[in-house]
Amino acid sequence: MKKIVEIKNLRKIFCKGDICVANSLNFDLIKGEIFTILGTSGSGKTTFLRMLAGLEKPDFGEIRIDNKLVFSKDVDIEPNKREVAIVFQNYALLPHLNIASNITFGSSASKNELKEILEKTKLKGHETKYPHELSGGQQQRVALARAIINKPKILLLDEPLSNIDTELRNILRLELKEMIREFNITALFITHDKEDAFFLSDRIAIMHGGDILQVGTSKELYNNPTSLYCANFLGKISQISENLYIRPENIKICQNGEVEAVIKEIIFYGSFYEVTVATNNQDLLLFSFDDNLKIGQKVNLNFEDKILKF
Numbered sequence: 001m002k003k004i005v006e007i008k009n010l011r012k013i014f015c016k017g018d019i020c021v022a023n024s025l026n027f028d029l030i031k032g033e034i035f036t037i038l039g040t041s042g043s044g045k046t047t048f049l050r051m052l053a054g055l056e057k058p059d060f061g062e063i064r065i066d067n068k069l070v071f072s073k074d075v076d077i078e079p080n081k082r083e084v085a086i087v088f089q090n091y092a093l094l095p096h097l098n099i100a101s102n103i104t105f106g107s108s109a110s111k112n113e114l115k116e117i118l119e120k121t122k123l124k125g126h127e128t129k130y131p132h133e134l135s136g137g138q139q140q141r142v143a144l145a146r147a148i149i150n151k152p153k154i155l156l157l158d159e160p161l162s163n164i165d166t167e168l169r170n171i172l173r174l175e176l177k178e179m180i181r182e183f184n185i186t187a188l189f190i191t192h193d194k195e196d197a198f199f200l201s202d203r204i205a206i207m208h209g210g211d212i213l214q215v216g217t218s219k220e221l222y223n224n225p226t227s228l229y230c231a232n233f234l235g236k237i238s239q240i241s242e243n244l245y246i247r248p249e250n251i252k253i254c255q256n257g258e259v260e261a262v263i264k265e266i267i268f269y270g271s272f273y274e275v276t277v278a279t280n281n282q283d284l285l286l287f288s289f290d291d292n293l294k295i296g297q298k299v300n301l302n303f304e305d306k307i308l309k310f
């Protein structure tokens, strides 16, 4: 597996208030993967993306892209020579230029290359239209076409799916994933949305307060979080003793369960119920498909052998 991006001890401090936005970041991107930085607002995602693209100068550390040192104490390669491309939130298409000109803006791509990319992004026939004449999905494809026409080594995606209503967003993220796969490009996606991260990513890095807390596949992070913060961020958990926690799907109601409890609350979520039960010691959350559960009902619980310890 070839490393396409190598980040070593990357650090950024904004002087006003001494905010450490990137605190000695260390990780690699593997060629061809979709890698997501997932974090809440203000965790430092955009600053990292800007440092990788050469738009923000780190205070310390090294960045290598395809084995080439693009940033270190003595090196700072210009953004346009780093072979990265960015798809911005809301796509940043130029309203007064037609689709063909939007795609080739600032590029030395040939007519044949434009033709090829129009075909691959299913935009053939739309080249003389203007951005406002296209659907949201088509606009996303124009933004992608513009980003990849110069064959960058990495595609950076800055929250392209935020501010879009749920229905369109589900369509766009599937299309986005399919296109990234079709172009076989390495992509770095930043988002605060866990669902988008799970949907799109081969691997996810959880960022918090300028630190990368954990890197792994969505399954690894969900099932084996290394901190309470990551466990909470990726899904619901209940505390079962001082430092032991459990996810709702790992608690089962069953007749011969060892722990006695009473149902306190039942919330219907369409395809399942979220049930709060009270045991002698604490309230626990579990998921159920049983239509017949009632508030006040006594139940017995079994804990699956998937306890989280922090």
Ligand SMILES: Nc1ncnc2c1ncn2[C@@H]1O[C@H](COP(=O)(O)OP(=O)(O)OP(=O)(O)O)[C@@H](O)[C@H]1O
Residues within 6 Å of the ligand: 014, 015, 016, 019, 021, 039, 040, 041, 042, 043, 044, 045, 046, 047, 048, 192
């Ligand atoms: N130029 C700057 N000067 C001072 N502080 C900054 C600057 N840019 C960012 N910050 C601060 O750095 C922190 C991280 O910002 P950043 O935009 O990287 O976070 P983010 O995770 O991308 O958040 P969001 O999802 O809201 O964009 C924030 O506290 C922000 O206020």
